[in-house]
Amino acid sequence: MEIFQALILGIVQGLTEFMPVSSSAHLIIVPWLFRWPDFGIAFDVALHWGTLAAVLFYFGSDIIRYVQAFFTGLPRFGPAAPAKLAALDTDESRTTDRRIAWFILIATIPGAIFGWLLESKVDDAFHQPQNLHSWSIYAIATAMIGMGLILALAERWHRGRGRELTDMRLPDSVVIGLSQALALLPGVSRSGATITAGLFLGLSRTAAARFSFLLSAPIIFGAGLKAGYDLFTDPATANPQHLSLTPMIVGFLAAAISGYLVIRLLLGYLQRHTTMVFVYYRLVLGFLIILIAALGLR
Numbered sequence: 196m197e198i199f200q201a202l203i204l205g206i207v208q209g210l211t212e213f214m215p216v217s218s219s220a221h222l223i224i225v226p227w228l229f230r231w232p233d234f235g236i237a238f239d240v241a242l243h244w245g246t247l248a249a250v251l252f253y254f255g256s257d258i259i260r261y262v263q264a265f266f267t268g269l270p271r272f273g274p275a276a277p278a279k280l281a282a283l284d285t286d287e288s289r290t291t292d293r294r295i296a297w298f299i300l301i302a303t304i305p306g307a308i309f310g311w312l313l314e315s316k317v318d319d320a321f322h323q324p325q326n327l328h329s330w331s332i333y334a335i336a337t338a339m340i341g342m343g344l345i346l347a348l349a350e351r352w353h354r355g356r357g358r359e360l361t362d363m364r365l366p367d368s369v370v371i372g373l374s375q376a377l378a379l380l381p382g383v384s385r386s387g388a389t390i391t392a393g394l395f396l397g398l399s400r401t402a403a404a405r406f407s408f409l410l411s412a413p414i415i416f417g418a419g420l421k422a423g424y425d426l427f428t429d430p431a432t433a434n435p436q437h438l439s440l441t442p443m444i445v446g447f448l449a450a451a452i453s454g455y456l457v458i459r460l461l462l463g464y465l466q467r468h469t470t471m472v473f474v475y476y477r478l479v480l481g482f483l484i485i486l487i488a489a490l491g492l493r
Contacts, residue, residue, distance in 0.1 A: 196234055201442035204234075205449025208242040209249065212450075213408060213457045215346060215387030215473045216480075218246075220335050223381055224484060227332065228493055234438065240422040241443040245450025247415040252451075253458045254409060261299065261409075264292035291361050298363055299406075302372030303413045306385075309376035310418070336484040338382025343477030346387060349394035350469050357399025360406060367396050371406065375414070382481075385411065390470065400465040408458055 207225055211218040222242070226233070251258065267289065374392035378385035386407045393403025487493050 196238070196438050196442045198442060198445055200231060200234075201238075201445040202449050204238075205242055205245060205446035206453045208446075209246060209450040209453025209455075210457055212246040212411070212454055213249075213386050213461060215342075215384050215390050215470060216476060217339065217342075217378075217382050217384035217387060219378075219381040220339060220384070223335060224332075224480075228487075230493075236422045237426050238438055238443060238446060240419055240426060241447045242450045243415050243422070244419050245447040246454040247412060247419065248447075248451040249454030249458060250408060250412045250415070253455055254412070257409070258412065261292050261296040264289050265296035265300075267293065295360060295363065295409075298365070298368035299409055299413070301365070302368040302375065302389075302406075302410050303417075305369075305372040306375040306378070306414055307417060309379060310414075332488050333485060334380070335382040336481040336488070338380050339477045339481035339484070342383050342387050342391070343474045343481065346391045346394075346470055346477070347474045349391045350471060350474070353394040353397075353400075356397060357402060358397055359399060360402045363398070363402075363406070367393075367398070370396060371410070375410065385414065387473075394470075400470065401462055404462060404465050408462075 204222065204225065207221050208218055211221045222239075225231075371389050371392045374388040375385055377383050377388045386404075389407040389410060390400075390403045393406060394400065398406070
């Protein structure tokens with residue numbers, strides 16, 4: 196693997212993980228277009244842990260606060276427990292943080308379950324190079340277009356309205372969690388599905404994006420652990436190109452830096468603009484990929 200390949204794929208991962216355009220689709224399409232080989236799970240782990248680092252760096256203080264609030268809300272035992280809980284509940288900000296922490300946990304569950312059950316099937320269908328010459332690339336392009344149209348419908352429904360993150364309710368977290376499970380199909384986009392669900396539920400664009408980014412931390416962490424286990428148990432399959440540590444570090448840093456910049460810029464962008472630019476991007480890219488595949492240009 197050349198260093199420039201690691202740099203390009205790292206930047207692609209960082210740019211697309213948090214934008215509603217599907218990082219998994221881009222990490223399939225880019226090597227497909229340039230006829231690059233499959234670099235394996237080991238390199239994917241480096242890229243995903245890079246975007247996890249971006250989330251932790253940007254939202255570090257928020258995540259620590261939510262974790263602390265979560266554990267203060269766990270059941271307490273002993274004669275002083277009722278008084279302690281009552282004292283905690285008088286702190287409105289701590290109570291709100293505890294609710295958001297529970298909502299993140301609840302929304303994580305559907306994606307984790309579906310990922311555990313279906314990940315191997317999705318990997319066989321979309322991440323094996325030989326399958327990309329048949330129906331898989333058309334499925335990815337169709338998912339790009341279809342999710343773009345749904346996002347456009349969500350924007351039309353939303354019309355600039357929106358509740359903030361502190362106003363979220365339990366059903367919101369359940370629906371957003373279920374929508375996240377759809378992102379197993381490359382082209383749908385985890386952030387695209389969760390932001391779209393948030394808009395349909397009446398969250399503000401920034402609140403929907405912020406919850407989506409916070410929700411990505413446990414999902415990426417869990418996926419990274421699973422991939423790390425696969426690397427440990429079957430290193431030859433996980434690292435088919437026998438990559439050295441250098442390209443993995445380059446990919447990690449590229450994903451971390453570009454991911455951090457995207458989070459920062461996107462949250463500011465969505466305060467003043469809609470998500471329609473991503474709708475147009477998805478439609479153009481989806482139709483372009485279908486055209487390239489249909490004409491045999493790749």
